[in-house]
Amino acid sequence: MAANTGTVVELVGSNEQTILPEWVDLQKKAGSLQTGRISEGELLSQSREFLHLLRDGLARGGTDASNPAYGPAKQLLADISRSRALQGFSPGETATFIFSLKQPLFNTLNRNTALSPAQASELTWSVTLLLDELGIFTLEVFQKSREEVIVRQQREIAELSTPVVKLWDGVLALPLIGTLDSQRTQVVMENLLQTIVETEAQIAIIDITGVPTVDTLTAQHLLKTVAAARLMGADCIISGIRPQIAQTMVHLGVELNVVSKATLADAFAVALDRTGRAVIKLRKTAAGSDKNLKPVEKGL
Template identity: 50%
Template sequence: MSQETDAVLQLLGDNEEQILSQWLQEAGGNAARLTEAGRRALRGDAEEILRNLREALRAGGDPENFEAPAWSALRGALESLSRSRAAQGQSAGDTSVFVLAFKRPLFGLIQDRMKAQPERQMAAVWTLSVLVDRMAQWTVSTYQQTREDLIKRQQQDLLELSTPVIKLFEGVLAVPMIGTLDSSRTQVVMETLLQRIVETGSRLAIIDITGVPTVDTLVAQHLLKTVSAIRLMGAECIISGIRPQIAQTIVHLGIDLQGIATKSSLADALQLAMEQQGFVITRRQA
């Protein structure tokens, strides 16, 4: 343990209550608007960070190497702080400011206790500054990772919700496609549809592309892959929603849809599916 680290550790141990009080005062610009429970939670966060910081310094943690095992408990406390604040709607900057406010009381103590040793004073200030900066950066990194994970989960949920598999009739499934059809979406559609074919024993699947704005070569390839997978499961496929513009685009691109039943609307596709299943629909006379 270096002299500077030892000096910081001694200050933390001898002046814990003073440091906590000044830290919360410095960081708690909105403390007046906090409830009593909120103030207790804020103090609890500060106490946990301070306790883990002392333990890491006692274990010989080097502030320049914040990812070392000695700092694992402190990193965990900072990650918990960042995630909880992110869940409450606070920004990464809010959490970072809270951690950086820790510098103020310690700088004051160093200035007061080491004024007769200017060289040691500057070294301790540098060590402390590096350490708190690393702590603040860690909370920002954790916040960003938390947000990215949340966005990925939301994207996956939206992807699954945007590709529902609907049972229209006995043995007939339908997948209404809305929006751009890309590789990830095709994979979700294929997996969900094939699973539903197995579960329901359906023999026909209707892929409705009425809500797909454009059809290019890539979209057509995704459709053909899905049709091929459906046929491998022993079922047949009908593509509905072929508008005039899409029909012209398919022809111009030279995309071969021969052997695949296509209809201009979902209603027509359902009628064809019923006919292929051997059902006859008649209007009941009044």
């Protein structure tokens, strides 16, 4: 076995000049360069470096991919796989990098006439096992990197989509965008309560214009938020329930026992009224120039 791997090491070492171009050609044929995410030079240098590390691994660790001698080669694979995952390569494209090495290696083995057929097939088998294992490793890293990206994006979305805005002294707005699950409700609730403490707000307007669907669970989450705000001494108004959502809610039998208004503007008017304020028009202006300054009617 040692002698066999020695042969492979020798073959890989002495035939680098034929293996490398063949390998890169195959990768190009498989479309690695078509997407334009990686340059030919980059591909060539990655391939060359991996081939060197693979040779070192073969020399010191045989064809057992779990041998620590393959550490550097695996590290390189992990780096390549991770960067490709971030660049948006598909799993297939990423796996091609390692699997397309098979053919050049086998060609080299076949060209070597010094090997008996039995030896050649044995070597082919062990090299196949090695490359398969490295390929699986590549895909695992790829998958993990993609999952990391997704987790990061989820976190960013959660942070971005839960702002608490101060509309006026004592009036807060909470424009919700996206689906409300229990995890996000928690974030929303914490943000809202913290801001209520900081701004001494009396009224919070929860605007759900950006919430695509309201089912019983979402409604429950909304009610929880409203209840928590009430415990802190702030009243909540829900605004921005779209017609279809209102219909769905009625059909589902969801009840929101909270003051609700169709638009944020209406809710704001109520909030001003409750805090003893009103928006008035100071003078007549050109039509339409300041629509939002029309006086608040009594009894809204």
